[in-house]
Amino acid sequence: MTSSPYLTVNLVSGLTGAGKSSITRASGRASIRLTGADPDAVSRAIAANRSPSELMLEVHPSIVPLEVAISVMAAGGDPALWPDTAAIRLGNFVSVIDASSFWRDIRSDRLAPEPPVPCSTHGEHDRTVADALVQQIEWASVVVINKTDLSTANDSADLRDFVRLLNPSSPVVFAQHGHSSVNPWLPPREDMLHWLQQSPGWIRQLNGEGLLNSSRAGLGCVVYRDPRPFHPGRLAEFLSDRSSASGEILRSRGLFRLASRPFVVGSWNSAGPTIEFEPTTMGSHDPESPWGQEIAFFGRNLDGARLTADLDACLLDDREFVGGPIEWKGLADPFPAWDLDRDDA
Numbered sequence: 001m002t003s004s005p006y007l008t009v010n011l012v013s014g015l016t017g018a019g020k021s022s023i024t025r026a027s028g029r030a031s032i033r034l035t036g037a038d039p040d041a042v043s044r045a046i047a048a049n050r051s052p053s054e055l056m057l058e059v060h061p062s063i064v065p066l067e068v069a070i071s072v073m074a075a076g077g078d079p080a081l082w083p084d085t086a087a088i089r090l091g092n093f094v095s096v097i098d099a100s101s102f103w104r105d106i107r108s109d110r111l112a113p114e115p116p117v118p119c120s121t122h123g124e125h126d127r128t129v130a131d132a133l134v135q136q137i138e139w140a141s142v143v144v145i146n147k148t149d150l151s152t153a154n155d156s157a158d159l160r161d162f163v164r165l166l167n168p169s170s171p172v173v174f175a176q177h178g179h180s181s182v183n184p185w186l187p188p189r190e191d192m193l194h195w196l197q198q199s200p201g202w203i204r205q206l207n208g209e210g211l212l213n214s215s216r217a218g219l220g221c222v223v224y225r226d227p228r229p230f231h232p233g234r235l236a237e238f239l240s241d242r243s244s245a246s247g248e249i250l251r252s253r254g255l256f257r258l259a260s261r262p263f264v265v266g267s268w269n270s271a272g273p274t275i276e277f278e279p280t281t282m283g284s285h286d287p288e289s290p291w292g293q294e295i296a297f298f299g300r301n302l303d304g305a306r307l308t309a310d311l312d313a314c315l316l317d318d319r320e321f322v323g324g325p326i327e328w329k330g331l332a333d334p335f336p337a338w339d340l341d342r343d344d345a
Contacts, residue, residue, distance in 0.1 A: 006053065006087050006088070006089045007046070007053060007054070007055065007076075007087075007088045007089070008053060008054045008055070008088075008089055008090075008091040008188055009046065009054075009055050009057060009072050009076075009088055009089070009090060009091055010029070010054065010055070010056050010057070010091035010092045010093070010094065010185075011056075011057050011059055011065065011068055011069065011072070011090075011091075011092070011093045011094065012024055012031075012056055012057065012058050012059065012094045012095075012096065013058075013059040013061070013063075013065050013093070013094070013095050013096070013136045013140070014061065014095060014096035014097065014098070014136060014146075015061045015098060015101075015105065015112070015129065015132060015133065015136075016061060016113055017098060017101075018096045018097060018098040018146060018147075019096050019098065019144075019146040019147060019175070019177070019178050020058050020059075020096050021058065021178075022146070022177055022178025022179075023094065023096050023144055023146065023175070023178045024056045024058060024178075025178065026178045026179050026180075027056065027185060029054050029055070029056045030054070030055055030056065031055070031056035031057070031058060032045050032046075032048060032055070032056070032057060032058070033045075033057075033058045033060070034057045034058060034059050034060060034063070034068065035060065035116040036063075036115075036116070037063045037064065037067040037068050037071055038071055039071045039074040039075045041071070042057070042068065042071040042072055042074075042075045043075040045057060046075060046088070054091070057072075060113070060115060060116055061112050061113055061129075061132045061136075062112050062113055062114060062115040062116075062127055062132070063115060064127075064135060065093060065095075065135055065136060065139040065140070066135075066139050066196065066197070069090055069093060069139070069192075069193055069196060070193070072088065072090050073088075073090060073193055075088060076088025076089070089188055089192075090188065090192045090193055091188040091192070092141045092142050092185060092186055092188065093139060093140050093141045093142070093192075093196060094140065094141070094142045094143075094144060094185075095136040095137055095139075095140035095142070095143050095144070096144045096146050097133070097136070097137070097143060097144065097145050097146065097159065097163070098146060098147050099145050099146065099147050099148045099150065099151035099155065099156050099159055100147045100150035100151050102133070102159050103155065103158075103159070105129050105130065105133055106130050106133055106134075106250055106271075106272050107130070107250070107272050107273065108128070108129050108130055108272060108273075109128055109130070109272060109273045109274050110128065110129055111126065111127065111128055111129070112127045112128060112129050112131065112132040128271065128272065128274050129272075130271035130272030130273070130274065131271045131272075131274070133271070134166060134251050134271045137163055137166045137167050138166050138167050138199065138200035138201065138202075139196050139199070139200070140167060140170050140196075140199075141170055141186065141189070141192065141195070141196065141199075142170055142171055142173065142185075142186065143163050143167065143170055143171070143172050143173070144173045144174075144175050144180065145159055145160060145163070145172060145173065145174050145175065146175045146176070146177075146178060147175075147176065147177075148174050148175065148176055149176045149177075154217070156174065157217070158215070158217045158219060160172050160174075161215035161216075161217065161219050162215075162219050162250070162298070164201075165201050165210075165215075165219060165220070165221055165298050166200065166201045166202075166251060166298065167199055167200060167201055168201050168204055168209075168210060169195075169198075169199045169204070170199060171186070200253070201221070201296070201298070202251075202252075202253035202254060202296040202298075205221050205223050205296040206223065206254060206294050206296055217300070218300050218301040218302075219298075219299070219300050220298070220299070220300075220302055221296055221297065221298050221302075222296075222297045222302050222304040222307055222308070223294075223295070223296050223297075224254075224293055224294075224295045224296075224297065224307065224308060224311050225290075225292070225293060225294050225295075226292045226293050226311070226312065226315055227290075227291040227292040228291075228292050228293075228315040228316050228321060229257040229258060229259040229262065229292055229315070229316055229328070230256060230257065230258055230259060230293070230314050230315060230316075231259055231314060231315065231316050231320065231331065232258050232259065232260045232331055232332065232333040232334060232335060233331065233332050233333075233334065234313065234314040234315075235258070235314040236334045236335065237314075238310055238311070238313070238314050239275065242310050243310075245306060245310065246302060246303040246304075246306040246307035246310060247299050247300060247301040247302035247303050247306075247307070248299045248300045248301060248302075249270065249297050249298070249299040249302070250271075250272065250298055250299045250300065251270065251271055251272075251297075251298040251299070252268060252269075252270040252275075252295055252296065252297045252298065253268065253269055253270070253295070253296055254268045254293070254294045254295030254296055255267065255268065255280065255282075255289075255290050255293070255294050255295070256268045256277075256292070256293045256294075256295060257290070257291070257292055257293065258333065258335070259316050259320070259325075259328035259331055260328055260329055260330075260331045260332075260333040261279075261329075261333070261338065262284075262325040262328050262329065263284040263325070264279050264280075264284060264338065264340065265279070265280045265282040265283075265284060265289050265290070266278065266279060266280065266338075267279070267280050268295050277335060277336075277338075278338065279338045279340055292315075293311070316328070
């Protein structure tokens with residue numbers, strides 16, 4: 001039997017107490033806890049506990065999963081670092097979810113645990129528990145719902161359906177104490193990093209590829225689109241007063257435009273009760289850039305007609321729209337300023 005020419009690096013993510021270590025031990029694979037997301041930290045972790053062919057990296061809940069995946073690929077890019085291994089490849093990204101606390105955590109605005117190593121590229125730590133949960137689900141190749149013995153059957157089933165909304169492409173496995181009747185370990189994909197980048201449910205919903213739009217328990221997705229920009233004042237009022245009138249929004253993600261910032265495509269990102277708006281690097285006149293809004297809303301008992309009507313009321317009306325960008329820039333804008341390095345912003 002010939003040895004594998006690859007060192008396969010699997011990533012295991014989850015909140016503290018979800019059962020990452022139990023899942024790792026049950027796999028029987030060599031493992032090490034990762035304390036940073038940059039390529040140097042990943043290289044040190046791999047070098048500290050080399051396995052002949054396969055290794056598990058337990059990812060701290062404060063670390064963004066996709067950053068680790070990119071760093072694994074970067075760490076394997078220099079053959080001189082690994083003379084005995086033909087290549088390092090990214091294996092499975094397994095996210096472990098605690099069935100007993102998920103619904104409480106996804107509604108929480110508390111911060112995720114501090115990163116073990118301060119991240120100079122991301123500034124002040126402000127990642128919430130809900131942020132961590134949705135990213136762990138969306139950027140996973142396998143989702144393990146652990147501690148189902150501490151959850152009701154209905155809650156576990158609802159959690160499975162919600163996971164399938166956020167990530168319709170990845171298998172979902174139930175487990176107790178880290179053990180499952182189904183083996184969650186799949187053969188590594190040749191294009192794992194590219195596949196992970198396309199797996200989030202919001203991307204698939206906006207592309208018309210969502211596999212599950214609603215569940216028996218009222219969990220579902222509403223996609224909102226309109227070419228007109230938002231009036232910043234009315235959007236702020238909606239977010240503070242009326243966003244819950246159409247049901248419980250647990251996750252929303254997409255692209256949007258504020259009329260007061262007409263040449264910038266914004267990133268809309270909410271998890272649980274918190275929402276974050278940031279500028280994207282998309283060119284405002286790029287054919288791939290939306291002129292207005294493309295946002296996927298995930299939640300429970302969503303009234304699509306009411307949500308659409310409330311968001312429509314936040315858009316520029318006909319009189320405001322014909323004023324054009326010069327007038328739009330004069331609108332009162334209560335949102336924090338964006339740090340832009342753009343000439344046309």
